[in-house]
Amino acid sequence: AGRDTVFQVHIANSPLGVVLSFKDKTADEDIGQLRRDFVANVSHELRTPLTALTGFIETLRGAAKSDPVAQDRFLSIMEREAGRMTRLVDDLLSLSRVEAEGRVRPSDKVDLSAVVSATIANLEPVLGQSNVQIHVDDQSDGALVQGDQNQLRQVVSNLIENAVKYGHVDGNIFIFITTPSHEVALRAEGLRLIVRDDGPGIAPHHLARLTERFYRVDSHRSREIGGTGLGLAIVKHIVNRHRGRLQIDSVEGEGTIFTIVLPTFFEKQMPVT
Numbered sequence: 001a002g003r004d005t006v007f008q009v010h011i012a013n014s015p016l017g018v019v020l021s022f023k024d025k026t027a028d029e030d031i032g033q034l035r036r037d038f039v040a041n042v043s044h045e046l047r048t049p050l051t052a053l054t055g056f057i058e059t060l061r062g063a064a065k066s067d068p069v070a071q072d073r074f075l076s077i078m079e080r081e082a083g084r085m086t087r088l089v090d091d092l093l094s095l096s097r098v099e100a101e102g103r104v105r106p107s108d109k110v111d112l113s114a115v116v117s118a119t120i121a122n123l124e125p126v127l128g129q130s131n132v133q134i135h136v137d138d139q140s141d142g143a144l145v146q147g148d149q150n151q152l153r154q155v156v157s158n159l160i161e162n163a164v165k166y167g168h169v170d171g172n173i174f175i176f177i178t179t180p181s182h183e184v185a186l187r188a189e190g191l192r193l194i195v196r197d198d199g200p201g202i203a204p205h206h207l208a209r210l211t212e213r214f215y216r217v218d219s220h221r222s223r224e225i226g227g228t229g230l231g232l233a234i235v236k237h238i239v240n241r242h243r244g245r246l247q248i249d250s251v252e253g254e255g256t257i258f259t260i261v262l263p264t265f266f267e268k269q270m271p272v273t
């Protein structure tokens with residue numbers, strides 16, 4: 001009971017005609033496969049910086065032993081690789097924490113506008129080095145989200161960081177927070193957070209897969225700028241835990257829009273009809 005059964009249909013041509021055979025493939029088997037894929041991916045992601053670190057240690061002991069300039073350069077690369085591993089482990093822990101909390105619905109009253117302002121303030125060191133402009137249009141009108149403050153902070157920061165990382169160096173990021181509609185039917189939709197960039201955008205065939213763990217549009221570019229490939233998977237899990245909704249729209253050459261709808265406390269005050 002409670003197990004979904006997936007039927008795989010094999011169609012083979014035989015001299016007697018078409019033979020259909022049904023193989024019962026349970027959801028448990030699929031989960032086993034997903035887990036194996038995940039472990040293989042994590043191992044691969046950890047192996048890449050480890051291989052680099054091992055290589056540079058060897059070089060520092062050998063060829064670069066008496067070359068301080070080379071040593072300095074290699075140590076910087078090693079620092080970057082170690083940072084990459086730290087981010088990966090941090091993101092893996094975040095993901096496993098959100099999963100462990102499962103379907104328990106968080107109940108803090110969260111001021112999304114304050115979360116957005118705090119995130120932008122935290123990003124100041126990164127933004128200070130770029131020409132990216134962030135524009136905030138807050139129309140939340142004091143509405144609060146029912147959620148987990150720390151996790152919503154992570155959602156907002158992953159989305160804004162992505163807009164900075166993948167947008168143009170001198171691009172614009174627009175953040176809108178809009179209140180639930182006054183229409184009762186739409187009010188249940190909740191508070192809407194939109195993060196829009198005017199970067200290069202994402203080709204349509206990638207959109208559905210962006211929230212998969214380790215899925216990247218351009219692996220080389222993501223790694224180059226320190227991505228782990230887990231940011232949007234974490235966002236999706238957190239939004240799901242909040243019974244929210246995530247939508248990604250993008251037009252190549254124009255930019256990308258991430259829309260999140262989160263339940264507000266308004267819902268609770270709605271009359272039962």
Ligand code: ADP
Nearest residue numbers: 162163166216217218222227228229230231232
């Ligand atoms: P990463 O750690 O690689 O940034 P994410 O899960 O946060 O991982 O994002 C997955 C991929 O989605 C990224 O590698 C990037 O290719 C793409 N992506 C995310 N946000 C944007 C954006 N605002 N514009 C263009 N591409 C994006």
